[in-house]
Amino acid sequence: MLSKKAKYALKALLYLSKNNLKGVTLIAEISENEGIPKKFLEQILLELKKQGILQSKRGKEGGYFLGKAPSEIIIGHVVRIIDGPLAPIPCVSKMAYRRCDECVDEKTCEIRNLFLLVRDATIEILDNTTLSQLEQKNIL
Amino acid sequence: MLSKKAKYALKALLYLSKNNLKGVTLIAEISENEGIPKKFLEQILLELKKQGILQSKRGKEGGYFLGKAPSEIIIGHVVRIIDGPLAPIPCVSKMAYRRCDECVDEKTCEIRNLFLLVRDATIEILDNTTLSQLEQKNIL
DNA sequence: ATTAACTCTATATATATAGTAGACTAATTT
DNA sequence: AAATTAGTCTACTATATATATAGAGTTAAT
Numbered sequence: 001m002l003s004k005k006a007k008y009a010l011k012a013l014l015y016l017s018k019n020n021l022k023g024v025t026l027i028a029e030i031s032e033n034e035g036i037p038k039k040f041l042e043q044i045l046l047e048l049k050k051q052g053i054l055q056s057k058r059g060k061e062g063g064y065f066l067g068k069a070p071s072e073i074i075i076g077h078v079v080r081i082i083d084g085p086l087a088p089i090p091c092v093s094k095m096a097y098r099r100c101d102e103c104v105d106e107k108t109c110e111i112r113n114l115f116l117l118v119r120d121a122t123i124e125i126l127d128n129t130t131l132s133q134l135e136q137k138n139i140l
Numbered sequence: 141m142l143s144k145k146a147k148y149a150l151k152a153l154l155y156l157s158k159n160n161l162k163g164v165t166l167i168a169e170i171s172e173n174e175g176i177p178k179k180f181l182e183q184i185l186l187e188l189k190k191q192g193i194l195q196s197k198r199g200k201e202g203g204y205f206l207g208k209a210p211s212e213i214i215i216g217h218v219v220r221i222i223d224g225p226l227a228p229i230p231c232v233s234k235m236a237y238r239r240c241d242e243c244v245d246e247k248t249c250e251i252r253n254l255f256l257l258v259r260d261a262t263i264e265i266l267d268n269t270t271l272s273q274l275e276q277k278n279i280l
Numbered sequence: 281a282t283t284a285a286c287t288c289t290a291t292a293t294a295t296a297t298a299g300t301a302g303a304c305t306a307a308t309t310t
Numbered sequence: 311a312a313a314t315t316a317g318t319c320t321a322c323t324a325t326a327t328a329t330a331t332a333g334a335g336t337t338a339a340t
Contacts, residue, residue, distance in 0.1 A: 140247060140248075143298085183319095
């Protein structure tokens with residue numbers, strides 16, 4: 001499940017990507033144009049900045065801009081920053097593995113082996129899509 | 141994300157499938173063997189019964205048993221019964237579609253078009269796996 | 281000095297998840 | 311018929327997560 005927070009993050013990144021040549025962009029501008037609550041968006045952008053996805057300029061004439069090229073920003077990475085692991089259950093997570101309490105033998109757990117496939121399919125898509133590729137998806 | 145409830149449901153179905161020839165199985169037995177809280181499991185099995193996945197016999201000598209053959213029980217169906225839609229966002233859901241509040245043009249929404257792929261990949265796996273196939277997954 | 285804009289921490293509210301409790305109903309055994 | 315066993319149903323509670331909101335603090339340009 002993609003949270004609204006993560007969806008907002010992706011919307012903001014798309015907006016920033018489209019406006020990247022113009023220099024910095026205000027949080028308020030993104031908020032208004034994309035319909036995202038401003039104070040909520042502040043937190044999201046700050047987190048993306050701390051993770052190196054974005055950069056910012058403070059004070060008057062300040063704003064946000066991309067921290068790297070759109071072709072270098074991986075969607076899976078962004079979603080993980082905001083929502084945590086992509087894995088549908090903790091026991092199939094690479095980044096935040098956690099054993100199941102009840103599980104006797106993980107290797108033979110049928111449910112785990114099935115949802116490993118789901119994880120792999122999800123990761124395959126999201127870790128192989130960059131922000132610049134995402135921009136192209138506005139046409140079917 | 142697969143909830144613990146849905147994982148419990150799948151564990152219970154696997155257990156019932158393995159014991160299907162023996163006749164009925166007690167909730168208490170499944171609970172003890174699979175480490176699932178009994179009263180919680182009651183609710184889960186009841187829901188699966190209402191949806192035709194399971195059948196039960198009440199009173200003394202009663203218990204649960206599969207409502208159809210393991211090869212007829214689709215894992216995607218079970219997960220939907222317990223957790224709701226498989227779609228990662230409501231706007232890509234077939235069974236529980238809901239438009240996004242902020243979305244201007246859904247067809248050109250890049251995020252939607254990307255997560256349609258994720259949905260399709262997930263559905264492809266879960267709707268093409270039956271309970272009998274899941275049983276086979278205990279070997280790698 | 282003033283203003284604009286990002287930064288940081290705390291708090292609030294709503295919803296979902298996970299689990300518990302107890303009374304009720306049905307079927308079997310004695 | 312009574313006792314026992316086992317599923318059925320409804321309500322409740324606790325905790326966590328998601329979705330914000332508030333406000334004081336910091337930085338940089340004019």
